[in-house]
Amino acid sequence: MRLLAFLIACSTGCVIASDHVATELRAVCTDEVPLPFQPAAPRRAVAEIEVEDVGATIESTDAHATLREVTLAAASGVDDFAFAESMTMDLMTPGRDAARVAELAPVPTGSSFTAAGEQDVDLVDYLTAEQLEVQVTFAGDVPDRPFAAAMSACIDVEGIVVDDDS
Numbered sequence: 001m002r003l004l005a006f007l008i009a010c011s012t013g014c015v016i017a018s019d020h021v022a023t024e025l026r027a028v029c030t031d032e033v034p035l036p037f038q039p040a041a042p043r044r045a046v047a048e049i050e051v052e053d054v055g056a057t058i059e060s061t062d063a064h065a066t067l068r069e070v071t072l073a074a075a076s077g078v079d080d081f082a083f084a085e086s087m088t089m090d091l092m093t094p095g096r097d098a099a100r101v102a103e104l105a106p107v108p109t110g111s112s113f114t115a116a117g118e119q120d121v122d123l124v125d126y127l128t129a130e131q132l133e134v135q136v137t138f139a140g141d142v143p144d145r146p147f148a149a150a151m152s153a154c155i156d157v158e159g160i161v162v163d164d165d166s
Contacts, residue, residue: 030154032151033153037148046135046136059159063159066122081109087103087113091123094131102118136151
């Protein structure tokens, strides 16, 4: 009954203070994030990016997060991924083991490809960490010069919120 009264009162112009607002996430997605690859060990190229703290907090003891998929598209220095035999994607944060969230072999030879995420790897501790690093590695006959790819990815989440402090 109280909820009904609250909804009726708010339908006439009720204002809710911003300190009482939070957004429950269903998915965290990126779109065309630049990945600068550098030649590394023989037959490897690695891109590492740091992700800023998004202020995510756990709202439920049943919270979980998994990578749905990641798409990489050739951006500069390469036209396609014909050189790659395999691709791995890892998330790293201080105090935790690296989480292998995607792996693909063989890599399709076109100018873009999509890899499914590892559904058994829970990413809650990585998404709520203050520091997060994403590392993507290609193995194969990689170029001996830097190149770039664009990454788009979606992580499905449940029981995680981001405070709206704006």
